[in-house]
Amino acid sequence: MIEAFIFDVDGTLADTERHGHRVAFNQAFAEAGLDWHWDEDTYGDLLAVTGGKERIRHFVQTRDLPQHRDPQLDALIRDLHASKTRNYLELLESNAIPLRPGVERLLREARAAGIRLAIATTTTPQNVTALHANALGDHGLGWFEVIGAGDVVATKKPAPDIYHYVLEKMQLEATRCVAFEDSHNGIRASLAAGLKTVVTYNDYTRHDDFTGASLVLDQFGDRDNPSQELWQQHGQNFLSVTALLQPVNLDTNICHSS
Numbered sequence: 001m002i003e004a005f006i007f008d009v010d011g012t013l014a015d016t017e018r019h020g021h022r023v024a025f026n027q028a029f030a031e032a033g034l035d036w037h038w039d040e041d042t043y044g045d046l047l048a049v050t051g052g053k054e055r056i057r058h059f060v061q062t063r064d065l066p067q068h069r070d071p072q073l074d075a076l077i078r079d080l081h082a083s084k085t086r087n088y089l090e091l092l093e094s095n096a097i098p099l100r101p102g103v104e105r106l107l108r109e110a111r112a113a114g115i116r117l118a119i120a121t122t123t124t125p126q127n128v129t130a131l132h133a134n135a136l137g138d139h140g141l142g143w144f145e146v147i148g149a150g151d152v153v154a155t156k157k158p159a160p161d162i163y164h165y166v167l168e169k170m171q172l173e174a175t176r177c178v179a180f181e182d183s184h185n186g187i188r189a190s191l192a193a194g195l196k197t198v199v200t201y202n203d204y205t206r207h208d209d210f211t212g213a214s215l216v217l218d219q220f221g222d223r224d225n226p227s228q229e230l231w232q233q234h235g236q237n238f239l240s241v242t243a244l245l246q247p248v249n250l251d252t253n254i255c256h257s258s
């Protein structure tokens with residue numbers, strides 16, 4: 001019997017990457033006097049590396065930038081990422097990034113059905129609390145029993161560490177949980193941890209390989225903004241807790257790579 005839903009954040013709860021994180025990174029680079037600029041396509045490629053600090057390091061190394069040989073590279077990455085996080089939090093505080101369609105509804109339905117909620121994300125913890133506070137109000141913070149985020153684990157997605165961390169904190173078996181993800185890195189992590197996974201892709205991840213997912217959707221949807229894929233697959237307008245708790249909807253493993 002399913003007892004908990006474990007949600008990824010970026011790309012799943014909210015479409016944060018293109019106009020959120022990416023903009024915050026570019027602001028940090030400009031503030032530091034660097035001529036680096038991650039346009040939307042470049043950032044889409046860099047999303048193959050999870051973790052903002054790891055992403056900056058990957059960018060410097062793969063483009064063999066002069067900073068690559070700087071003995072202070074670690075300090076530069078740390079300072080850039082701190083600026084980026086400040087910029088991103090300001091973006092969230094201006095309520096610039098809404099939750100995706102159906103997310104708040106599904107969270108409320110799950111709470112009403114007694115389903116426990118948690119977060120398993122690569123992003124920085126402050127980013128999670130700010131997203132929830134701005135999108136759900138301060139009461140929204142208490143909806144999640146465990147927030148597994150960022151550097152709380154040594155190895156980020158696609159490693160399963162963050163899911164293992166959350167399962168251990170919740171004292172739950174993976175078979176009692178459903179994971180919600182948006183990307184190939186994310187589903188690799190959740191499947192490696194043994195969780196059935198629902199995917200809601202976005203513009204950056206629509207062509208990712210989601211093999212092994214139980215459901216692959218364009219969005220959770222709402223009555224007035226339906227999920228197109230769920231309608232085609234199951235004749236339902238939007239993803240509901242009732243649908244998720246019917247084993248048939250989660251026992252199918254989808255081969256989805258386009």
Ligand code: XBP
Pocket residue numbers: 008009010011017021049050051052053120121122123124127150157186
């Ligand atoms: C997505 C990520 C994060 C964000 C940037 O996390 O990989 O690194 O892109 O956030 P998820 P930080 O999909 O697991 O929520 O700069 O704070 O890492």
Ligand code: MG
Pocket residue numbers: 008009010011012181182183186
């Ligand atoms: Mg994600």
